[in-house]
Amino acid sequence: VEMDPDYSAAxxxxxxxxxxxxxxxxxxRAFRQGIAVAEKRGDIQAAKEMTxxxxxxxxxxT
Numbered sequence: 001v002e003m004d005p006d007y008s009a010a011x012x013x014x015x016x017x018x019x020x021x022x023x024x025x026x027x028x029r030a031f032r033q034g035i036a037v038a039e040k041r042g043d044i045q046a047a048k049e050m051t052x053x054x055x056x057x058x059x060x061x062t
Contacts, residue, residue, distance in 0.1 A: 001014050001030075005037070006037055006040075006041065007037075008034055008037045008038035008041060008043045008046040008047070008050075009046060010034075011030055011031070011033055011034025011037055011038075011050065012031075012034055012046060012049060012050050012053070014030045014034070015027045015028075015030035015031040015034060015050065015053060015054075015057075016053060018030055019053070019056075019057050019060075024057050024058075024060055024061040025061065027053075027057045028054055028057050028058060028061070031050045031051075031053050031054040031057065032054065034046070034047075034050045035047050035050045035051060035054070038050065
């Protein structure tokens with residue numbers, strides 16, 4: 001993410017790593033950023049996947 005902030009797959013991996021570490025608010029922020037990047041680049045599949053992960057993280061946070 002640091003090296004290429006426009007690489008949506010990196011945001012997905014980063015968010016999943018944060019979620020696995022129990023850092024749900026940080027993971028949600030990463031997924032939101034990743035969704036924005038993916039949509040900007042036209043990467044619809046990555047945006048859909050991160051949206052699913054975002055919903056899961058938000059459920060775990062409540």
